[in-house]
Amino acid sequence: FGYLPYIDIWSELASALALSLYLVPVINITMVLSWVCPSGRISFYHAKDNNLLLTKVSESGAKEQTSLVDVCRAATPDTCHLNPLLFNGHLQTFWTATKSGDNVPVYYKRKIFQADSAMFTGQYAVDFAVEPYDMPPEGELTDQERKYTQPGGLPGRTSFFSQEELESLPSDDSKPMLVVLHGLSGGSYELYLRHVVAPLIEDGTWEVCVVNSRGCAQSKISTGVLYNARATWDIRQTVKWLRKTFPNRPLFAIGFSLGANILANYLGEEGDACQIKGAVLCASPWNLDVSHFTLNQTWIGREIYSKTLGTNMKALFERHVDEISKNPRVDVEAVRKITYLHEFDRAIQCPTWGYPTEGAYYRDASSSDVMLGIRVPFLCVQAEDDPIASREALPFQEMTQTPYGVMVTTSWGGHLGWYEVGGGRWFSKPITNWLNLMAKEIDIQIPGVVENPDKLPGQIAHHDDLNKDADLAPKPDFGPSRRKLNMNLPQ
Numbered sequence: 001f002g003y004l005p006y007i008d009i010w011s012e013l014a015s016a017l018a019l020s021l022y023l024v025p026v027i028n029i030t031m032v033l034s035w036v037c038p039s040g041r042i043s044f045y046h047a048k049d050n051n052l053l054l055t056k057v058s059e060s061g062a063k064e065q066t067s068l069v070d071v072c073r074a075a076t077p078d079t080c081h082l083n084p085l086l087f088n089g090h091l092q093t094f095w096t097a098t099k100s101g102d103n104v105p106v107y108y109k110r111k112i113f114q115a116d117s118a119m120f121t122g123q124y125a126v127d128f129a130v131e132p133y134d135m136p137p138e139g140e141l142t143d144q145e146r147k148y149t150q151p152g153g154l155p156g157r158t159s160f161f162s163q164e165e166l167e168s169l170p171s172d173d174s175k176p177m178l179v180v181l182h183g184l185s186g187g188s189y190e191l192y193l194r195h196v197v198a199p200l201i202e203d204g205t206w207e208v209c210v211v212n213s214r215g216c217a218q219s220k221i222s223t224g225v226l227y228n229a230r231a232t233w234d235i236r237q238t239v240k241w242l243r244k245t246f247p248n249r250p251l252f253a254i255g256f257s258l259g260a261n262i263l264a265n266y267l268g269e270e271g272d273a274c275q276i277k278g279a280v281l282c283a284s285p286w287n288l289d290v291s292h293f294t295l296n297q298t299w300i301g302r303e304i305y306s307k308t309l310g311t312n313m314k315a316l317f318e319r320h321v322d323e324i325s326k327n328p329r330v331d332v333e334a335v336r337k338i339t340y341l342h343e344f345d346r347a348i349q350c351p352t353w354g355y356p357t358e359g360a361y362y363r364d365a366s367s368s369d370v371m372l373g374i375r376v377p378f379l380c381v382q383a384e385d386d387p388i389a390s391r392e393a394l395p396f397q398e399m400t401q402t403p404y405g406v407m408v409t410t411s412w413g414g415h416l417g418w419y420e421v422g423g424g425r426w427f428s429k430p431i432t433n434w435l436n437l438m439a440k441e442i443d444i445q446i447p448g449v450v451e452n453p454d455k456l457p458g459q460i461a462h463h464d465d466l467n468k469d470a471d472l473a474p475k476p477d478f479g480p481s482r483r484k485l486n487m488n489l490p491q
Ligand SMILES: *[C@@H]1O[C@H](CO)[C@@H](O)[C@H](O)[C@H]1NC(C)=O
Pocket: 293, 296, 297, 302, 342
C-alpha cells in the first residue's frame, strides 16, 4: 500500500525472484510477449453516455468545450514501454525496494499542525516543496529538541520553516497547488512521489505540499491517534487552511496507494462542497476487502507483501509505542506478535476505532462506493498486474457510472513501479500532463457540466416512457459515503 521498504527484505526478495524467474513451471505467455515486444496495453474506463464537459481556453483566448475523457486521453501517452528486465508486476514492484534512480531531489520545509477536532486530537506534519537550499545545522530548524520529530531526526532535504518564513507564507498568488498523500507507511521523501512532484515544481509554476500521515516521515505523534484507510481528518483540515492562506490558488490533490484510498474517501465525503479542483488517484487498493483477500490468496502476496507491509506497520507502531500504549484498548504485546498486515489491522485498527473485525474495517474504509459521491474531475492510474492494489479490487463498473472520473490502466507496471529503461517512471507522465492540462488549459473557474445529470450515480432517473405507467415506485436515496462506523467527521 505504499512502498516496499528497505527493511531486510532482500533474502525474501531473492527467493521470490528465483521463484518468478526459474521455478514457475509453465512460462507465462505474457512474459514472453513482454520480452519480445515490451509494451504495456493501455485501457480507459469511463461513462459512455454521460460526459463531464469542461471549458478549454485556447492560446488565442477563445473558449471551447471539451470533455474530461478527452483531457484524460490527451494526457496519457500512446504507449507504455517499460524496462523489459522488469517484465512482470512483481519485478516492477520489487524494484522500488532497491531505491535505484534516487536522483530526483525535492526539498521540503515542514510545518506542524495541531488537529482542530476533538475526535482526532494530536499533531501532524505537512511538508512544503521549496527551492533547493543548504541544510541548516542542528538547532531550531531541525527540531534539535525533538519535540515534533523522532530521535533519528528529519528525513533528508527536509527542515522546519523558521518563524519568519511561516509568517510570510500566506500569499494571494494564483499558482496551482497540489496536495499530496503518500502510501501506507511512507512520507514526503518517497521516490514515487518525488517522480511526480519534481517535474511539476521544476519551472516554478506549481506549489506542492505533502500531508504526512500521523507518525510518518519521522514525525512524532502527541496522542494515541494514528491513521487508517479513511483517515480524512488531516487532509480536510489542511485544505481548509490552504484555502484560507492561499485564497486564489486552485487546489489539486493526488494520493498514492493507501493515500489514494484516503483521498477518494475525502473527495466523496466533501461531495458538492469540495474545494479541490481536480484529483489523481494512483495505485489505489479501492475495495480493501477484495484487495486484502487477493493479497492473502497467494504465497508471494502473503509471505512477501503482506508480511512486509505488516512489518512496516509494526515498526511504525514501535516508534510510537509510548504514545499509542496510553490507549488502554491497545494490547502492545499482541501487536508485537503480528506478522501480516491483516493481523496488524486486527490488533490496532479494530480496538482503536471500534471495528469488530478487520473485514468490517476493510469494507467500511473502502473507497469503491464513496467515489460515486465525488463531484470534481478525477483521474485514476492503475496497473492491472499490481500485486498489492489488485485488479480484482478496481471499480470498473463504478467508473462507467460517474462522469467525474476516468480510470487509465496499464497491463504492466506493478505497485507504484512502472519503471522505464533508464529509471524513469511511466505514471509520472499521464499524471503531470493531466495536472498541467487541468491547471493551465482548462478554465477551472467554470464548473464542469454533467451532460445527463439524471444519470449521476445516486440519482434514480425519472422514467417518462410514454408507453409505460407513470414512475411512482419509491425512490430510496443511495448515499455513497454513508458508513457503518460514525467517526463524527467535521463538515
Ligand atoms: C490468509 O490465508 C491463509 C492461508 O491460506 C489462511 O489460513 C488465512 O485464514 C487467511 N487469512 C485471511 C484473513 O484471509
